[in-house]
Amino acid sequence: MLRYLFFILFSLYIINAKAASTETNLPIPIDNRMRTLIYSPNEVFRLKFKVGYQxxxxxxxDESPVLQSxxxxxxxxxxxxxxxxxxKPMDPGLQTNMIIETNKDRVYYFEILSTFNEDSADDDFAYRINFYYPDLLVDVPVISKNKGTINGNLAMMNSTKRQGIETMGINFRYSFAGxxxxxxxxxxxxxxxxxxxxFADNNARIPMIYSVSKAGKEDLLQYRIQDGYVAIDTTEYQFSLRLGNQLVCIFNDKYISPISIKKQDKVEVVSKSAAK
Structure with a gap:
């Protein structure tokens, strides 16, 4: 009986998943080997490639390389x-740098590595790399670009202060592009x-939400609804929101990584002991 009930619930899950993917024009499984990197002339992009794969x-x-070094x-x-x-790497264990200049006067800096892994499902290497250019956006409101905040964030912070609501420890400093x-x-x-x-209309349309590593790798995040907000149980330097062909990147302008916090704690402990 339990086995039969499990089969029914699993079937309903598959049907709902297919319906959701049709509605958003996105497949449920997201392949991390397809990378979207945010272009910056001051960034070195670290990419891993696999022997036997192109x-x-x-x-x-409208952009093409004119010089490769x-x-x-x-x-x-x-x-x-x-x-x-x-x-395509011909041998494993290779590591070097690559510089590309294009006809758009852009310079791309890469650190490229090669590996060999028999697991074809390994998602630590890149199949396809695209670039995203925040400086080309024309529909981002000027106030958002100048102030570096999402519309409504500063207004919400000021209104909560006026209402006497405690805002200590709450970070409203987020900027976006896309x-x-x-x-x-x-x-x-x-x-x-x-x-x-x-999101608009009481979260009527919630996109796929991803965390983004410094290498441009996206990881799909789970969320829940709490007090009318979409709540994600993590803080990140960057999030990507995707729905169909739409992409919005959100940046946490006050992000401090857990590693940095741990380092600061260690420094404080040493300084205290030294003071004694």
Whole structure:
């Protein structure tokens, strides 16, 4: 009887999952081997490639590399076709740097590594790399660009102060970039442990929410509804929101990594003992 009940519940879950994926034009499984990196001329992008696999670096349609320079090109197969670069390592254990200049006067800096792993499902290496350019956005409100905050965040902070609500420990300092007016949150804040987001029409449309590592790797996050907000039980330097072709990147301007906190704690302990 329990086995039969489990089968029914599992079937309903699959049906709902398919319906959700059709509604958002997104498949339920998200492949981390498809990377979207936020372009910055001051960033070094660290990418891992796999022996026996060819990876694809995609530039915008009107942009193409005019110069490629390598620290050591031995062991790498590189082919340029239009705005695409195809790269394949011939040997494992390779590590070097690569610099690409394009006809758009952009310079890209890479640290590239090769590995060999028999597991084809390994998501630690890149199949395809795209770039996202915040400086090209034209529909982000000027106040958001200048003030570096999401619309409504400062107003919410000031209103809560006027109402006498305690705001100590609450971080309202978030900025964003991206083309996705349907999924851009109205408010974002965190209490140091949980991040809260409020979307239009009482969260009528909630996008997929991802944390983004410094290497550009996205991890899908779970959320819950708490007091009318979408609550994510983590704080991150960067989130990506995706729905269909829309993408919004959210940046925590006051983010302090747990590693940094631990280092600060250790320094304080040493200084106290030294004072004694």
């Amino acid at each position: 990876s694809h670096i995609v530039f915008p349609k 390598f620290g050591d090109s031995r062991g790498w197969s590189i082919k340029m076709v239009g705005n695409s670069m195809f790269i 083309v996705g007016k349907d999924i851009r949150p109205l408010k974002v804040f965190d209490d140091g442990h949980t991040t809260y987001m409020l």
